[in-house]
Amino acid sequence: MSPLRALLSALFLFVVFTFQESAVARINFPIAGFSFYLAVLIALMALEESSGAVLMGFLGGIILDLAPSTGTPFGQWALVLTLIGYLIATNRESIGDFTSRPGAFVGFVSIASALTLASYLLAGTLLGENNGSISHNAVVILGNSLWTLIFAPLVLPLLAKLRSLSLTSRERI
16 A cells, blocks of 8 residues: 555545544434444455555554544554454455455445454453443444444445545556
8 A cells, every 4th residue: 555545545534534423423323323434444444455454454543542532542443453454454365355246245344343343342351441241232233233234335335436546557456
């Protein structure tokens, strides 16, 4: 990933995060909330090559860590999302290309969102955070996965087109 694309990706993620905090977070979803930002970030990591996925995870985690609404230790989101980016990058060949299989892409983003939230809870527990009851956390993770499964088909084709437009001629090869 070129430095210019990394900067553009970070700016895009910041705009998505601003939309998440100003609009999506204000909606009271049944069951549990929905993280539009997390779904977009995981989709972008899945579309990137190996080094780009790790970098996107780190940049996305730093943006979440800098949010004023985050009451967790600084770097926790960056650690978790870098780890998820690394898992996506190392398993890139077995995952395959999602542009030809949109159903699998939606399922992957939903499952990866649940895995990310569970990893965040595990990291919080290791850092001494009080995360609440297991049943409440399970409802939040399952609810977020459900809403991601519902809303992802609306957003993922647009993300794939935006990513293809941002590629340089060298990266398209």
